[in-house]
Amino acid sequence: xxxxxxKTLQFQQSALRIQEARQxxxxxxxxxxxxxxxxxxxxxxxxxxxNAIQARQTALPLATPSAQHLPSAQRDAAxxxxxxxxxxxxxxxxxxxxNMDTERAQYAESAVQYQASLRIGGQQIKxxxxxxx
Numbered sequence: 001x002x003x004x005x006x007k008t009l010q011f012q013q014s015a016l017r018i019q020e021a022r023q024x025x026x027x028x029x030x031x032x033x034x035x036x037x038x039x040x041x042x043x044x045x046x047x048x049x050x051n052a053i054q055a056r057q058t059a060l061p062l063a064t065p066s067a068q069h070l071p072s073a074q075r076d077a078a079x080x081x082x083x084x085x086x087x088x089x090x091x092x093x094x095x096x097x098x099n100m101d102t103e104r105a106q107y108a109e110s111a112v113q114y115q116a117s118l119r120i121g122g123q124q125i126k127x128x129x130x131x132x133x
Contacts, residue, residue, distance in 0.1 A: 005128065012121035014052040018045055019114040025083065026107045029098050036094035040086035
């Protein structure tokens with residue numbers, strides 16, 4: 001049974017886990033920028049976090065609102081979040097869809113969000129400790 005402390009810290013824990021997985025995925029995209037045929041991948045952070053909070057579990061299910069949707073076989077190993085293909089802005093001649101400007105911007109945004117989640121979680125822990133003292 002989840003305690004009040006678990007419930008208090010669950011949001012930040014879920015956010016950190018998903019942001020970490022997203023940063024690893026974006027780093028993989030950057031590392032494969034010159035790989036012919038590589039398709040850039042990403043995680044929809046908002047929907048993944050909403051699913052994690054709603055389900056209160058570590059494995060995040062794929063939402064398939066239509067019966068015509070196919071189940072995704074590719075999920076992030078750490079979070080169970082479905083991996084999505086990034087929208088193609090300008091594909092290269094070899095079929096690679098990695099746009100370095102987009103990847104750098106997404107990585108920077110993800111890093112800022114990760115740091116914010118760390119600070120908020122740290123402040124929550126400080127608040128809990130001050131109440132206990």
